[in-house]
Amino acid sequence: xxxxxxxxxxxxxxxxxxxxxxxxxxxxxxxxxxxxxxxxxxxxxxxxxxxxxxxxxxxxxxxxxxxxxxxxxxxxxxxxxxxxxxxxxxxxxxxxxxxxxxxxxxxxxxxxxxxxxxxxxxxxxxxxxxxxxxxxxxxxxxxxxxxxxxxxxxxxxxxxxxxxxxxxxxxxxxxxxxxxxxxxxxxxxxxxxxxxxxxxxxxxxxxxxxxxxxxxxxx
Numbered sequence: 650x651x652x653x654x655x656x657x658x659x660x661x662x663x664x665x666x667x668x669x670x671x672x673x674x675x676x677x678x679x680x681x682x683x684x685x686x687x688x689x690x691x692x693x694x695x696x697x698x699x700x701x702x703x704x705x706x707x708x709x710x711x712x713x714x715x716x717x718x719x720x721x722x723x724x725x726x727x728x729x730x731x732x733x734x735x736x737x738x739x740x741x742x743x744x745x746x747x748x749x750x751x752x753x754x755x756x757x758x759x760x761x762x763x764x765x766x767x768x769x770x771x772x773x774x775x776x777x778x779x780x781x782x783x784x785x786x787x788x789x790x791x792x793x794x795x796x797x798x799x800x801x802x803x804x805x806x807x808x809x810x811x812x813x814x815x816x817x818x819x820x821x822x823x824x825x826x827x828x829x830x831x832x833x834x835x836x837x838x839x840x841x842x843x844x845x846x847x848x849x850x851x852x853x854x855x856x857x858x859x860x861x862x863x864x865x866x867x868x
Contacts, residue, residue, distance in 0.1 A: 655681060656708075659699040663709055668724040668731050671738040674700060675718060716786035735787055739772065742784075743791060747800030749774030750807040752792070754818050757811060760832060762822045773798065773810070795850045802846070804836040809847055812858040826865040833862065840868050 659677055666672055677700065678693030685692070700720060703709040711722050713730075721733040743749045753771035757763045770789045777793040784791060798806060811829065822828055833840070840863050847856045 655685075655695045656699040656702050658684065659696060660703055660709060663700075663703070663712060663722065666722050668711075668722050669734040669737075670721060671715070671733055671741055672700075672712075672720040672722070673718060673741060674720070719786075739787060739789065742787075743772050743774035743776055747803050748798050749776070749794075750798065750803045752807060752810045753790075753814070756807070757814075757818050757820070760811075760828055762811075762820050762825050762828055763818050764821055765819055773806070805838055805843060805846055808832060808836070808838060809843065809851055809855060809859075812847075812862070813851055813855045815858055816854070824865075826861050829862045830866040833866070 658681065662677060662680060663672060674697050675693055677696040678689065681687060681696055682689045682692035687695070697718075700712070704712055704714065709722075711724060713721055713723050713733075715721055715733045715738075719733075719738065723730045723732070750773055751770060752773050754763060754765055754767040755770045758766055771792060772789060773792050773794045775794060775798055777791045779793050781790060781792045783789070794806065796802070796806070808829075811832075815825075832838075833843075840859075843859055844856070847859050
């Protein structure tokens with residue numbers, strides 16, 4: 650199979666992306682592997698070469714490089730070119746299939762617990778493995794989870810993280826435990842499961858905070 654055929658195939662895929670939507674080379678490689686029954690590593694290499702050729706030749710004039718292995722299609726507006734959808738990219742790289750969640754003061758700010766707006770956002774993701782890392786392109790910090798994150802436990806762990814960091818963030822809401830209780834209700838979380846996870850993977854202070862929330866909700 651000639652390499653140009655791969656390039657044409659990739660161009661057709663890219664034509665289906667909306668402006669700002671992240672284009673991951675590894676995903677394009679997976680599509681090549683499926684379409685041409687090719688080994689995944691070789692297919693990803695072919696995808697990378699094809700994308701570079703599309704940019705170098707001007708075949709896709711609106712295709713832009715964002716970071717290693719990440720591209721996007723831009724469009725011109727009265728304010729200039731549009732950029733990549735960073736929230737979507739964060740989801741694809743770190744939260745896909747329920748394998749991560751946002752944590753930190755930014756979440757507490759969204760819930761109305763604090764007026765503090767942190768300079769950068771923090772996420773917990775299985776991709777971090779055993780250490781924290783910074784994604785400079787996205788301006789975020791990625792932390793390793795206490796236990797592997799999945800669709801079933803991600804909101805439980807996210808909530809317990811909030812309780813665990815409660816004393817480290819200037820909480821200035823009038824009734825913070827009421828707000829935390831609303832989070833539990835909105836996500837349909839079970840207090841028995843929360844207590845089990847808190848007792849197994851967190852500390853006594855987190856358990857005490859959980860008791861305050863449960864008491865505020867009349868549990």
